[in-house]
Amino acid sequence: MFSISDxxxxxxxxxxxxxxxxxxxxxxxxxxxxxxxxxxxxxEYESYEALALKEGKAIVEEALQKxxxxxxxxxxxxxxxxIGDLAVIVRAWSAHRAQAFDACRYVIDEIKxxxxxxxxxHYTDGSRDWVFCPHCASGHHEHEHVxxxxxxxHHDH
Amino acid sequence: MNEYKLLFFGWLSEQTNCRETTWQSxxxxxxxxxxxxxxxxxxxxxxxxxxxxxxxxxYADMDTALNSGDLVVFIPPVAGG
Numbered sequence: 001m002f003s004i005s006d007x008x009x010x011x012x013x014x015x016x017x018x019x020x021x022x023x024x025x026x027x028x029x030x031x032x033x034x035x036x037x038x039x040x041x042x043x044e045y046e047s048y049e050a051l052a053l054k055e056g057k058a059i060v061e062e063a064l065q066k067x068x069x070x071x072x073x074x075x076x077x078x079x080x081x082x083i084g085d086l087a088v089i090v091r092a093w094s095a096h097r098a099q100a101f102d103a104c105r106y107v108i109d110e111i112k113x114x115x116x117x118x119x120x121x122h123y124t125d126g127s128r129d130w131v132f133c134p135h136c137a138s139g140h141h142e143h144e145h146v147x148x149x150x151x152x153x154h155h156d157h
Numbered sequence: 158m159n160e161y162k163l164l165f166f167g168w169l170s171e172q173t174n175c176r177e178t179t180w181q182s183x184x185x186x187x188x189x190x191x192x193x194x195x196x197x198x199x200x201x202x203x204x205x206x207x208x209x210x211x212x213x214x215x216y217a218d219m220d221t222a223l224n225s226g227d228l229v230v231f232i233p234p235v236a237g238g
Binding site: 118 | 214215216230233234237
């Protein structure tokens with residue numbers, strides 16, 4: 001399943017109760033204190049919830065079809081977050097670890113590229129800006145890379 | 158003349174200074190509708206040219222045929238995760 005939450009994701013209890021799973025891979029997206037060379041103090045996530053839920057559920061369904069996993073749970077935060085807070089959690093359960101790793105990776109990559117969520121960063125110098133990277137949103141990135149658009153920069157995710 | 162319901166999110170909501178509105182438009186496709194908004198709100202086209210669009214809560218193409226009454230939401234590059 002996929003959900004959007006305005007509550008601390010640490011409080012979320014999720015389990016797979018069938019007894020079939022021998023592995024659970026979990027990805028945590030964490031609010032970090034820097035981005036694009038700026039010191040980040042806090043951030044806000046905003047979603048277009050109706051479409052975000054549809055797209056998130058579609059991604060989970062795709063992963064369940066592609067990989068031999070029993071269950072997938074993904075949740076994305078909205079609202080105001082502090083450094084160290086959890087922005088997103090993806091969990092995938094499978095009989096063996098490889099499929100759970102693959103499914104977890106697929107789901108977080110697709111979330112980052114497709115789910116309509118936007119991030120407003122507040123910086124320690126008092127400024128703020130919406131994160132705006134078409135290449136990141138395209139989902140066609142893997143590791144540290146160089147963008148060819150107006151604000152050329154290196155970053156990783 | 159068509160009438161569309163528009164929702165604005167993120168950067169776009171700050172540019173338009175609103176979250177939702179009803180928009181009278183000559184446009185029959187999202188691309189033309191976005192051009193009207195860019196002109197009306199004097200938005201930076203370097204940013205808006207990367208937008209996607211959703212029509213009635215489904216991702217659509219910029220040349221999708223619109224019908225009066227549609228809910229149209231322009232999607233700035235997403236930044237979740």
